[in-house]
Structures are given as C-alpha cells and as structure tokens.
Amino acid sequence: MIKPEIFVRSCELPDCPNRRGLWRALLEPQRGYSLEGRWYCSPECFENAATLAIRKLIAGMGRPLTKPHRVPLGLLMLSRGLVDDEQLKKALRAQKESGGGRVGEWLRHIGAVSEEQVTRALGLQSSAAVFPLERSKRYLECAHMVPFHLLEAAEMIPVHHLPASRHLYVAFGDRINHSALFALEKMLMCRTEPCLAVKSLIQRALEELRRQPQEMETLAAGIADPQKMAGTILDHAETQAAADVRISGFDGYIWARVLSPPSHTDLLFQIPRTSRTVPSEPAK
Ligand SMILES: [Zn+2]
Numbered sequence: 001m002i003k004p005e006i007f008v009r010s011c012e013l014p015d016c017p018n019r020r021g022l023w024r025a026l027l028e029p030q031r032g033y034s035l036e037g038r039w040y041c042s043p044e045c046f047e048n049a050a051t052l053a054i055r056k057l058i059a060g061m062g063r064p065l066t067k068p069h070r071v072p073l074g075l076l077m078l079s080r081g082l083v084d085d086e087q088l089k090k091a092l093r094a095q096k097e098s099g100g101g102r103v104g105e106w107l108r109h110i111g112a113v114s115e116e117q118v119t120r121a122l123g124l125q126s127s128a129a130v131f132p133l134e135r136s137k138r139y140l141e142c143a144h145m146v147p148f149h150l151l152e153a154a155e156m157i158p159v160h161h162l163p164a165s166r167h168l169y170v171a172f173g174d175r176i177n178h179s180a181l182f183a184l185e186k187m188l189m190c191r192t193e194p195c196l197a198v199k200s201l202i203q204r205a206l207e208e209l210r211r212q213p214q215e216m217e218t219l220a221a222g223i224a225d226p227q228k229m230a231g232t233i234l235d236h237a238e239t240q241a242a243a244d245v246r247i248s249g250f251d252g253y254i255w256a257r258v259l260s261p262p263s264h265t266d267l268l269f270q271i272p273r274t275s276r277t278v279p280s281e282p283a284k
Pocket of ligand 1: 011012013015017018040041045152
C-alpha cells in the first residue's frame with residue numbers, strides 16, 4: 001500500500017504560540033505569511049520574525065565585513081612610480097595636519113596625480129577593475145534595481161546587469177562596500193561583481209539618477225524601533241497580499257522588499273546613529 005503524503009506547513013517561529021496538531025492544520029488551512037521563503041502562521045509570528053531579523057541587522061551595522069589586507073595606497077603609488085617620496089610625505093603631512101581625508105585625495109590636492117590615476121591605484125589596491133563610466137550609460141538600465149537612497153548612501157552605481165547569469169556589476173568611487181554587496185545579493189538574488197569608477201563620474205551618475213522617475217520606494221525616516229518597522233512591513237505585506245518579503249540593510253538603512261509578483265515595493269527605514277553599536281571604519 002502506498003502511504004499518502006500529506007504536506008502541512010508548520011510555522012518557522014521557534015516559539016510560535018499557535019502550534020497546531022496535524023488534523024487541526026488540515027481542517028483549518030491558513031494563508032500565512034512568508035519572510036525570506038520561510039512560512040509564518042500568523043501576522044504576530046511574521047512580525048516577531050521580522051523584528052528579530054531587523055534587530056540582528058542593526059546590531060551588525062557599522063561592523064565592516066572582513067576583507068584581505070591591503071597595501072596602503074600611498075606606498076602602492078610610490079612603488080609604481082606614480083608619486084615620488086617628497087610628494088607622498090607632503091600628502092601624508094597634509095592629511096595629518098588636517099586630521100582626515102584619504103591619501104589619494106591629498107595627493108590630488110597637491111597636484112601630484114590625477115583623479116583617474118587615483119582610481120586606477122585604488123583598483124590595483126583592491127584587485128578590482130576600473131569601469132569606464134565616462135563611456136557607458138548602461139547604468140540607466142539597471143540602477144533602478146536598487147532604491148536610490150541606498151545608491152546615494154553607499155556612493156555606488158549598478159553599472160551592468162546580465163539577467164541570464166544573474167550577475168550585477170557594481171561600481172564604487174573609492175571603497176568597495178562589501179556590506180552593500182552582500183545586501184544586494186540577498187535582496188536581488190544575484191551575484192555581484194565589484195568594480196571602481198572615477199569618483200566624480202559616480203557623483204555625476206547619481207545626479208542623473210536623482211532626476212529619473214523613481215521606482216516604488218517609501219522612505220520611513222521617523223521609525224527607529226525594530227518592532228514598529230516590522231509592523232509597517234506587515235501592513236504592506238497584508239495590503240499587497242505579498243508572496244514573500246525580504247529584509248536587509250547597510251550604512252544606516254533597513255531595506256525591506258515586499259514582493260507581490262510581477263511588482264514589488266521597497267521600504268526603507270533610516271536608523272539613527274545612536275542605535276548603531278559599532279563605530280564606522282576610519283578613513284585610510
Ligand atoms: Zn506561528
């Protein structure tokens with residue numbers, strides 16, 4: 001005799017108060033709520049799971065993802081013969097006296113190198129290619145995949161998208177933001193490839209994108225409490241009968257995407273600085 005297989009979904013919240021027996025679950029089918037592909041039996045369970053996810057994201061904010069040890073930019077430029085000893089000393093002195101700024105910026109400021117040379121050196125430093133943003137406007141086709149506020153916060157531009165292989169090339173002005181890349185991969189379900197582009201061209205592209213019509217994007221700047229954020233996300237998920245919800249975040253933003261195919265809505269919450277536990281990385 002073939003044993004009939006019965007598929008009954010059970011709530012993914014570990015301390016779900018509505019644990020039901022098999023027969024009750026069969027007799028009372030529930031619509032449920034999906035968060036990152038996990039099923040929750042009630043609005044309360046969804047809200048609790050979303051609150052936990054947001055708390056975890058906030059706790060990790062400002063903690064840079066590990067990256068390989070890099071050669072200091074000034075030394076790299078010196079070894080490549082782009083600057084001489086005297087110029088590097090002058091730039092480092094100016095950096096020390098001003099109490100900040102990046103070495104590359106100071107080398108530019110004293111007229112030792114061009115912006116393009118700094119970008120190329122940054123590319124060598126992080127083993128990333130330099131994207132010719134001055135020759136390509138392909139970003140206008142793919143930048144809308146990410147809410148504009150996040151592009152602005154991380155000073156990044158998605159420059160090229162390959163839908164067949166689900167690859168997204170993302171350009172940064174001076175520092176590859178690995179937290180941002182991690183969030184993009186999770187939210188867009190794609191592979192990201194970081195590259196660098198001349199910083200002023202990144203700024204120009206951001207200006208152009210600012211003038212473009214924006215996708216469905218809601219910025220809830222006044223909500224700082226994780227549970228209230230989860231409640232707002234739940235409201236949108238219910239109104240839109242969402243098939244799934246994904247949550248991520250970086251650089252002081254919580255980003256929720258409410259998916260109701262074929263469309264989606266992005267919700268952004270800005271985290272006040274005081275709520276982030278770890279100070280951000282000092283400039284190098
Ligand atoms: Zn439950």
